[in-house]
Each structure stands twice: as C-alpha cells, then as structure tokens.
Amino acid sequence: MVKNKKGGNRHKKMASKNNQPMTRQKLRTAKQNDGEMYAIVTKVFGNGMCEVYCNDDVIRLLIIRRKFKGRNRRDNSVTLNGLLLVGIREWEVVAPKKVPKCDLLFVYNDYHKEELKKFSRLMPIVIDKLTSVVIAMIKRKYTDKESLMSL
Numbered sequence: 001m002v003k004n005k006k007g008g009n010r011h012k013k014m015a016s017k018n019n020q021p022m023t024r025q026k027l028r029t030a031k032q033n034d035g036e037m038y039a040i041v042t043k044v045f046g047n048g049m050c051e052v053y054c055n056d057d058v059i060r061l062l063i064i065r066r067k068f069k070g071r072n073r074r075d076n077s078v079t080l081n082g083l084l085l086v087g088i089r090e091w092e093v094v095a096p097k098k099v100p101k102c103d104l105l106f107v108y109n110d111y112h113k114e115e116l117k118k119f120s121r122l123m124p125i126v127i128d129k130l131t132s133v134v135i136a137m138i139k140r141k142y143t144d145k146e147s148l149m150s151l
Contacts, residue, residue, distance in 0.1 A: 035088040083108040
C-alpha cells in the first residue's frame with residue numbers, strides 16, 4: 001500500500017492503492033444475434049437507471065450494473081445524449097403497459113464514436129439517426145412544456 005505522507009483522511013482517498021496502469025479499451029461492436037444494440041440516453045433518472053432510445057425505435061429502461069459504478073465511473077460516465085451499447089433482456093416477460101428493460105454493456109466516448117464511423121459504413125447512418133431522433137424528442141418535450149406554461 002502507498003504511504004500517505006500528507007496526512008488527513010481527505011488525502012487518503014487519493015492514494016493509488018486501487019490504480020492500474022492506463023490501458024486503452026478495445027472497441028466493442030454490437031452483435032445482432034446476441035441481443036446487443038446501440039442506444040442513446042434520453043433521460044437520466046439516477047439510482048442506476050436511465051431511459052434510452054434504441055436503434056430498433058423502442059424506448060427502454062437502462063439498468064446500470066455495478067461494473068459501471070463506483071471507482072470505474074470516471075471512465076464510463078453515462079451522460080445525456082451519450083452513445084451506449086446495451087443488451088436486450090430477451091428472457092424477460094414484459095407487461096403490456098410496462099417499459100422493457102436493458103442492461104449497459106459499453107459506454108462510447110467521442111473517440112470511440114469516430115472509430116465506429118471508420119469501422120463500418122452503416123455506423124454513421126445509425127449514429128446520425130439516433131441523435132436526430134433524440135434531439136427531435138427533446139425539442140418536442142420543451143415546446144410542449146412552454147405551451148403549457150403559457151396557459
């Protein structure tokens with residue numbers, strides 16, 4: 001364990017006892033037959049949950065597993081309009097009025113988005129479609145709120 005020379009309990013949090021050498025994550029792509037697909041975050045609820053818009057035009061509830069929480073959160077931050085790789089829960093039976101759930105598998109940053117666009121000819125179309133639909137949903141939501149406020 002690293003010796004804390006500065007003292008104080010606040011400085012001990014910064015000790016490098018859990019640090020590993022910096023490695024670049026391997027780019028992970030979706031496998032359609034395994035129930036994986038791309039999604040964009042539309043709402044962040046907190047408590048490890050988000051609402052995402054998937055590339056099959058379905059809105060799902062995203063469950064953020066423990067792997068993406070805690071100390072690992074710094075590299076895997078789930079933000080509004082962020083691109084994600086999600087796993088569909090195919091085994092789960094969904095009631096008619098309930099929102100289907102999915103699990104978080106990978107968080108793409110800006111560097112990963114550019115790599116995905118280079119990787120496949122289809123990816124720029126998917127990413128642009130997802131972002132345009134989400135932006136339209138957000139604009140519609142705010143215009144509805146403004147019209148309600150004016151009443």
